[in-house]
Amino acid sequence: MDHNTHREIFTRWRAANPHPTTELNYRTPFELLIAVMLSAQSTDREVNKATALLFPVANTPQAILELGxxxxxxxxxxxxxxxxxxxxxxxxxxxLVDQWQGEVPQDRNALEALPGVGRKTANVVLNTAFGEPTIAVDTHIFRVANRTGIAPGKTPLAVEKHLLKVVPEEFKRDAHHWMILHGRYTCTARAPRCEQCLIADLCDSAGAGSHIRR
Structure with a gap:
């Protein structure tokens, strides 16, 4: 896939959704961090139901420590x-209380040093809470990157590095959100909706139908 094709793909996604964001509900970097930690092997809907009850009671590190x-x-x-x-x-x-005065650090190494926070979670927080042009690769993005040919790779880290090379700079901040939404609602795992896809004519696998498993 060449540079012009990459640009056209993200141009179309931006035209359809100029201001994409996470479907997790949050108001502060800390709330986002907790929501993303909870979202592993769960759905955003399930997390939002839980945090809708939790955050009004405890939405700071100190408050959660006091909750127990x-x-x-x-x-x-x-x-x-x-x-x-x-x-x-x-x-x-x-x-966070002992080392960061109760604030979420805007630093990858500090984030990844937190229990239960890996590279993907750190990327989401850096991107969504702090506006950094990071790209978090989850199962949806891994599938979309490989299936479409945007950024093939054998591991999430390989896909992330590939995406950072090929996504035009102006799209990097929002690329994560466009790709996850595309994977969640259009380029689904078992039955990709190629007939509804905005980029079907640019995709390596479009029209292959529900037998696609990549």
């Missing part, structure tokens, strides 16, 4: 892996 592990679990028990996530959130809050 058992009460935190009660708020997020409908979310997969909630026991592990609750422990990670408590320890993350402790670090």
């Amino acid at each position: 592990l058992d009460q935190l679990k009660a708020y997020i028990r409908t979310i997969g892996l909630y026991n592990t996530k609750a422990r990670n959130i408590i320890e993350t809050c402790r670090i």
